[in-house]
Amino acid sequence: MDAIQGYSSGEEIEKEHLDVDEPTEQPVTQPHQPASLDIYSQNFIYNTSAMHSIFAYIPWRPSISTTNTLKKLSQRIITHITKTHPESSSHYKWHFIGTPNASDSGTYSITNKHNLASFHITLGPNIRGPAYKIDMLLANIKRGVRDMKLPREIIGADGTEQARKSKLNNLLGLTSGKSDGVQGGRSDIALTMEPTLHIFRNKTTGNLFVTGVLSTAGKQGLFLRTVHEIIQDNIALLSLGQGSKMPNWHISFVVGEYKGVKVDGMKGNSGSNKQGDDLVGVLDVDITDVVKDLRIHIDKIEITHKGALRDCEEVKFPVNATRVRKRPFIEKK
Secondary structure, three states, X not given: OOOOOOOOOOOOOEOOOOOOOOOOEOOOOOOXXXXXXXXXXXXEOOOOOOEEEEEEEEEEOOOHHHHHHHHHHHHHHHHHHHHHXXXXXXXXXXXXOOOOOOOOOOHHHHOOHHHHOOEEEEOOOOEEEEHHHHHHHHHHHHHHHHOOOOOHHHEEOOHHHHHHHHHHHHHHOOOOOOEOOEOOOOOEEEEOEEEEEEEEEOOOOOOEEEEEEEOOOHHHHHHHHHHHHHHHHHHHHOOOOXXXXXXXXXXXXXXXXXXXXXXXXXXXXXXXXXXXXXXXXXXXXXXXXXXXOOOEEEOEEEEEEEOOOEEEXXXXXXXXXXXXXXXXXXXXX
């Protein structure tokens, strides 16, 4: 899913794991296209055993009904692309994000299948450094996220999912109770999306990604900037590189796996392959009917950490802590 918030041109690409090194997914400059959108690699780059590496992203696990809606949207996207650009689109094998794929050929097969089967928001490129600094960075990010002051305006519950669970509980004869101080169940952060789709190319693999862009207006923009600053300020504090600019936050819905062997920008390519140039840019598909009620419910950051061992750590946003209703103070007489 998945800014998921280019695909790295590092010397070695780990074929099993997700992550990034530097932004290399650069869109071809065209009118009406935000040239600043970066999509980072989901391949895990790792150069030396003395260095550790982490990659941070926000997972989005939509409800069953929302997933079905997104599948219909993805099919609409693919149908539009293949109908309006039959020649160019024939050079790609199209897949839905959120649906497992058993591809065994092409560049898709060497990318992380779990990540391409999961909706997510990438928070920046892969971060590498000495083990002790990476451990400190992880601790600092956890502390920073734990101490975040979340705007109440972006906190809410997934009503559709809660209604589904309530119906299931009724069928099973169970009762729904209160949790985390919120009536009707647990709350989380609810983000919104712009009604515009964009197609970007991974210049290393040649793959295309159809993405929706998150809104950065108001309190939601404040939240996203705060998350970015927590990570980038600690990167600077620990001298772990130059950091990265503010991403254009996005979620991928569809990936087009390039069927060719080499494309422009790939290591060792002697030719100039501009296949798919006419596809890159703003996609002329109206998705207002989908995004007007769509809420991206999230509650944590996941950080993939590779060193002597490989693991994934969760960093929870302090969502429900901000929603606990305290009893009013009543002076005893």
